[in-house]
Amino acid sequence: MTLLPVAEAQARLFALARAAPTETLPLAAAAGRWAAADIRARRTQPATDLSAMDGYAIRYADRPGPFTLIGESAAGRPFVGTLAPGETVRIFTGAAMPGGADSVLVQEEATPDGTTIRLTGEGPRRHGGNVRVRGLDFKSGDVLVAAGERLTPARLAVAAIGGHAALPVARTVRIAIAATGDELVPAGSALAPGQLPESNGLMLAAMLGALPVEVIDLGIIPDDLATMTTAFAQVDADILVTTGGASVGDHDLVRPALEGAGGAIDFWKIALRPGKPMMAGRLGDAVVLGLPGNPVSAFVTAQLFLLPLIAAMSGAGDPLPPTIAVPLGEALPANDHRTDYLRGELRDGKAYASTIQDSSMLRTLARATCLIVRQPHAPAAQIGDSAEILNLA
Numbered sequence: 281m282t283l284l285p286v287a288e289a290q291a292r293l294f295a296l297a298r299a300a301p302t303e304t305l306p307l308a309a310a311a312g313r314w315a316a317a318d319i320r321a322r323r324t325q326p327a328t329d330l331s332a333m334d335g336y337a338i339r340y341a342d343r344p345g346p347f348t349l350i351g352e353s354a355a356g357r358p359f360v361g362t363l364a365p366g367e368t369v370r371i372f373t374g375a376a377m378p379g380g381a382d383s384v385l386v387q388e389e390a391t392p393d394g395t396t397i398r399l400t401g402e403g404p405r406r407h408g409g410n411v412r413v414r415g416l417d418f419k420s421g422d423v424l425v426a427a428g429e430r431l432t433p434a435r436l437a438v439a440a441i442g443g444h445a446a447l448p449v450a451r452t453v454r455i456a457i458a459a460t461g462d463e464l465v466p467a468g469s470a471l472a473p474g475q476l477p478e479s480n481g482l483m484l485a486a487m488l489g490a491l492p493v494e495v496i497d498l499g500i501i502p503d504d505l506a507t508m509t510t511a512f513a514q515v516d517a518d519i520l521v522t523t524g525g526a527s528v529g530d531h532d533l534v535r536p537a538l539e540g541a542g543g544a545i546d547f548w549k550i551a552l553r554p555g556k557p558m559m560a561g562r563l564g565d566a567v568v569l570g571l572p573g574n575p576v577s578a579f580v581t582a583q584l585f586l587l588p589l590i591a592a593m594s595g596a597g598d599p600l601p602p603t604i605a606v607p608l609g610e611a612l613p614a615n616d617h618r619t620d621y622l623r624g625e626l627r628d629g630k631a632y633a634s635t636i637q638d639s640s641m642l643r644t645l646a647r648a649t650c651l652i653v654r655q656p657h658a659p660a661a662q663i664g665d666s667a668e669i670l671n672l673a
């Protein structure tokens with residue numbers, strides 16, 4: 281069987297997905313979601329010219345003064361009236377500029393003498409100095425957040441100041457997670473010979489913690505075809521994630537169980553290390569991801585496929601994980617036909633691969649701060665060569 285390149289597998293996975301329905305949520309509840317439509321300003325910001333400094337609002341043409349003080353303008357309490365030649369208004373940062381005023385004389389360059397204000401410094405260096413003009417940030421109708429952008433704290437803030445109290449987003453994606461294998465027991469249980477604490481389900485759920493998802497824990501499913509088939513047939517979720525049982529051994533039952541439950545496999549086996557035996561398909565309305573049982577393989581395939589799938593279904597404009605380029609701190613050998621994701625660490629701005637890359641080595645993964653990406657057939661790399669990394673820190 282020909283191994284599927286990573287990028288092609290990701291594209292095929294996205295093609296299996298259906299966008300989650302849209303709902304409108306209050307701003308605070310929309311944090312971390314992706315905008316389901318362009319968020320346009322419903323007002324202009326600032327709505328009028330504002331002072332950028334504490335000082336005195338003046339007409340630039342009246343410099344160097346002196347100026348006659350006739351009032352005050354503070355945020356939320358604007359001066360009502362218009363400056364005549366030679367007049368000034370005490371003004372504070374964020375306050376509306378009085379009519380007729382076009383510049384601000386900062387208080388450090390002014391000396392008050394009763395109602396007379398004298399210039400004692402340079403004063404504003406240009407017409408409009410120290411003024412935030414109307415619409416400096418944005419104007420009504422401007423796109424504040426584009427469809428597909430994540431609603432970060434700053435984007436929520438700009439939506440709020442732009443006049444929005446609620447935003448359209450994709451609803452929460454429901455994800456069912458099942459660990460398969462007779463050898464698995466709940467973490468913390470007493471272990472009989474040959475048994476192993478289950479860790480993949482916990483790890484995957486923790487990876488999803490910052491995403492807009494509802495996790496359905498199916499627990500541990502034993503290596504029994506009838507039991508597994510029944511469990512899969514009862515799943516009510518947008519995504520079914522399994523770990524283990526995705527290879528071709530006598531006890532690898534995920535594929536026949538999915539097919540027995542009415543599902544179909546779209547692709548299987550990726551040109552990827554670690555994570556080659558991953559499979560994907562559909563089961564009713566759910567996308568199915570069969571991740572390998574080895575914890576490092578499960579982690580890497582979740583980074584490359586599960587997290588992007590959730591982002592895509594949630595309306596992300598660019599669901600793929602971002603990578604950055606950094607110099608290597610050590611030489612690396614040439615790569616073979618599979619894309620390699622090496623566990624590594626960033627030290628002093630350079631990437632170093634972990635010494636042991638066996639896919640069962642969970643402690644090595646726990647210490648990794650990045651994955652170093654080695655493309656298929658990449659030549660040997662030397663110290664200082666640029667490397668593509670996926671940051672885990």
